[in-house]
Amino acid sequence: MARTLAMFTDVSLCIGCRACQVACKQWNQLAPEEPEWTGSYQNHEHFTDKSYRLVRFFEEPDDKVGVRWHMMSDVCKHCAQAGCLEACPTGAIYRTEFGTVNINQDICNGCRYCVSACPFGVVAFNHDTGTATKCTFCNDRIHNGLGPACAKACPTSSIRFGYRDELATLARKRVDELKAQGVKDAQLYGEDQNGPLGGLNAFFLITGKPAIYGLPEQPKLPQRNVFVDSLLSIGSAIAVGIGAVVAFRSRGGKEEI
Amino acid sequence: MEPGLLKSAEWPLLIDVYFFLGGIAGGAFVIATIANLLDAERYKNVVRVGYYVALLAVIPAPILLIVDLGLPTRFLHMLMVSKPSTAIGQGAMTLGPFHVKPLSPMSMGAWALMVFSGCAFLAALDVFLEHRGGRGFPALRTIVGLVGSVFGFFLAAYPGVLLGATAQPMFVSGHWLGALFLAVGASTGGAAIALVLALVGGERRDALAALMRTVAIALVVQAVTLVLFIVTVKMSGSVGISRALAPLVSGQYSLTFWLGAVTIGLIVPLALAWSGRLRRAPAGLAALVAILVLVGGFVIKYVLIAAGQVA
Numbered sequence: 001m002a003r004t005l006a007m008f009t010d011v012s013l014c015i016g017c018r019a020c021q022v023a024c025k026q027w028n029q030l031a032p033e034e035p036e037w038t039g040s041y042q043n044h045e046h047f048t049d050k051s052y053r054l055v056r057f058f059e060e061p062d063d064k065v066g067v068r069w070h071m072m073s074d075v076c077k078h079c080a081q082a083g084c085l086e087a088c089p090t091g092a093i094y095r096t097e098f099g100t101v102n103i104n105q106d107i108c109n110g111c112r113y114c115v116s117a118c119p120f121g122v123v124a125f126n127h128d129t130g131t132a133t134k135c136t137f138c139n140d141r142i143h144n145g146l147g148p149a150c151a152k153a154c155p156t157s158s159i160r161f162g163y164r165d166e167l168a169t170l171a172r173k174r175v176d177e178l179k180a181q182g183v184k185d186a187q188l189y190g191e192d193q194n195g196p197l198g199g200l201n202a203f204f205l206i207t208g209k210p211a212i213y214g215l216p217e218q219p220k221l222p223q224r225n226v227f228v229d230s231l232l233s234i235g236s237a238i239a240v241g242i243g244a245v246v247a248f249r250s251r252g253g254k255e256e257i
Numbered sequence: 258m259e260p261g262l263l264k265s266a267e268w269p270l271l272i273d274v275y276f277f278l279g280g281i282a283g284g285a286f287v288i289a290t291i292a293n294l295l296d297a298e299r300y301k302n303v304v305r306v307g308y309y310v311a312l313l314a315v316i317p318a319p320i321l322l323i324v325d326l327g328l329p330t331r332f333l334h335m336l337m338v339s340k341p342s343t344a345i346g347q348g349a350m351t352l353g354p355f356h357v358k359p360l361s362p363m364s365m366g367a368w369a370l371m372v373f374s375g376c377a378f379l380a381a382l383d384v385f386l387e388h389r390g391g392r393g394f395p396a397l398r399t400i401v402g403l404v405g406s407v408f409g410f411f412l413a414a415y416p417g418v419l420l421g422a423t424a425q426p427m428f429v430s431g432h433w434l435g436a437l438f439l440a441v442g443a444s445t446g447g448a449a450i451a452l453v454l455a456l457v458g459g460e461r462r463d464a465l466a467a468l469m470r471t472v473a474i475a476l477v478v479q480a481v482t483l484v485l486f487i488v489t490v491k492m493s494g495s496v497g498i499s500r501a502l503a504p505l506v507s508g509q510y511s512l513t514f515w516l517g518a519v520t521i522g523l524i525v526p527l528a529l530a531w532s533g534r535l536r537r538a539p540a541g542l543a544a545l546v547a548i549l550v551l552v553g554g555f556v557i558k559y560v561l562i563a564a565g566q567v568a
Contacts, residue, residue: 046264083424089363090334091345091356107338109331112266113363116423116566121264130327214262222422222429223347223360229421229435233414236436236478240443243474244291248300248467 004099005142006164007151007202008171009073012178012186013158016041016055016071023153024053027138049126052076052135053150060212072204072213073159075150076101076122076135077190080198086223087117099164099201100137108132119219164201171205183207189215197221263424265566273559275321276416277445279370280438280554282314283409284446286377288471290402300464303450305384310449311409312381315374335367362419369411376405413442420565426501427565430493433486438558440482443475445554448547455544465543466536472550473530480523505564514560522553
C-alpha cells in the first residue's frame with residue numbers, strides 16, 4: 001500500500017469563498033442544482049449527489065463580539081474505519097492504495113445502505129444513475145499526481161493535500177501557533193489515528209467545539225453494533241423456539257374433534 | 258450526535274413489505290419445523306400450511322428488492338460481481354465471483370434469503386407430494402427443516418440488526434431491534450398459519466390451540482423486546498438520541514405506534530389469549546386474533562423504520 005494521502009482543512013484560514021465547491025463541480029462534471037435558502041451563505045444544506053464539497057457557515061453567539069462566524073469547507077472524511085464501506089453489500093465501496101474510500105459506480109446497485117450508515121451524512125444517492133456517490137479525493141487526479149481540485153483552487157491554503165503523516169505534523173504545529181496567538185479553542189478533529197473511526201483521512205483544524213460545526217463529538221462505526229444485536233437476536237430466537245416447543249407439547253384443552 | 262447532519266436511506270414502503278414478508282416466511286417455517294419434529298401426525302396441517310406459507314411469503318421477496326434497485330442484474334451484485342475488489346471491508350470473504358461480508362447485515366441477509374428460499378421450496382414440495390398420496394421424505398424434511406429454520410430465524414431478525422448498523426440515532430442505540438423483529442416474524446408467521454387453518458376450517462382444535470399458544474408466547478417476547486428497545490434508547494444518555502425517540506412515542510407517528518403496534522398488535526391479542534378464550538380455539542376468534550397480530554406486526558415494523566428515519 002502506498003503512503004496514505006490525506007486532506008487537512010484549516011478553518012482559521014477559510015474565507016468562505018467557495019472556490020473549492022466550484023472547482024469540485026467543474027472537475028467532477030457535476031450538474032447544476034436548484035439553490036437552497038438555508039438562512040446563510042451555505043448552499044446546500046447537505047451534501048448532495050452533485051455537491052461533494054460543501055462550505056458550511058455557522059454563527060456562534062458571543063458575549064464580546066456579538067456573533068462569531070465560522071466557515072468550514074466540508075468533505076468526505078475517507079475514514080480509516082468507514083461505515084459506508086463496511087455497510088456496502090456489493091463490495092462496490094473499496095479502499096484504494098492511498099487509503100481513500102471510493103465507490104465503484106459499475107458495481108454499486110443502489111441499495112442506499114451506505115447513505116444511512118455514514119456518520120457524517122456524506123454519501124448521497126443519485127436518482128439519475130441509481131447509484132451512491134461521494135467525494136473521491138479526485139481519484140483520477142491523485143493517480144496522476146495532481147491533488148484534488150478543491151485543494152488546488154483554495155486561495156488561502158485552508159485546504160491542503162498531501163501525505164497524512166506530513167500533514168498531521170503541520171496541523172499540530174498550526175494548533176500551537178494559533179494557541180500562542182490567543183485562539184484558545186483551536187483543536188484538531190479527526191487527526192488522531194487512535195481516536196474515533198481510526199482517524200479521518202480528511203481532518204480539520206477547528207476553532208471551537210465540534211458541535212458548532214455540526215460534527216459529532218465521538219463518531220462511531222455503526223457496525224460495532226452487529227455483534228451485540230446478533231447475540232440478542234439469538235437470545236430472542238431461543239426464547240421463541242423454546243416457547244413453541246412448550247406450546248406444541250402441552251395438550252391444553254385436550255379437546256379433539 | 259448531531260442528527261441534523263445525517264442522511265437517511267429513504268427506503269420506500271416496499272422495503273417494509275419485504276421485511277414483513279421475510280418475517281412471516283421465517284417464522285412460519287420455524288413453527289412448521291418444530292410442529293413436524295414434535296408430532297408430525299397431530300400437527301399435519303400446521304406443518305403443511307406452515308411450509309406453504311413460508312414459500313408463498315418468500316417468493317415476492319426478491320421481486321420487491323429488485324423493484325427497489327431498478328434493474329434485475331443489480332440484485333446479483335449483493336452476491337457476486339465479476340471481479341471483487343480485495344479491500345471491501347473487515348472480514349470480507351471472496352470465492353471466485355462470490356463475496357460475503359459478515360459485518361454487513363445486508364450482505365448476510367441476501368445470502369440467508371437465497372439459502373432459505375431453497376429450503377422453503379424443498380419443504381413445501383415434500384409436504385405437497387405427501388399430501389398428494391406420495392410417501393414423502395421424512396429424513397430429508399427433517400434436515401431441510403433444521404437448516405431452513407436457522408436461516409428462517411436469520412431472515413426474520415436481520416432487518417433489525419441491519420437498521421442497528423446505521424448511523425440513525427434511534428436505531429444505533431437500541432440494540433434490541435433484531436430480537437424484536439425475530440419475535441414479530443414468529444408471531445406473524447404463526448398468525449398467518451392460524452388464519453389459513455381457521456378460514457379453511459375443520460382443523461383439529463388442539464392443533465389450532467397449540468398454534469395460538471405459540472403465537473401468544475411470541476407476542477410476549479415481542480412485547481418484552483419492544484419495551485427493552487425503548488428503555489435502552491431512552492437510557493443511552495445522549496440528548497440527541499432521546500430526542501430521536503420523540504417521533505415514535507409522542508410525535509407524528511405516535512398514534513400509529515400506540516394504536517396500531519401496541520394496542521391492536523399486542524394488548525388486544527394478548528388479552529384474548531390471557532382470558533382463556535383461545536383455549537378451545539374457536540375458528541372465528543382464532544382468525545380475528547391472527548388478523549390483529551398480522552396488522553400489528555406490519556405496523557410495528559413500518560412505524561419503527563419510519564420514525565427512526567425522521568431524525
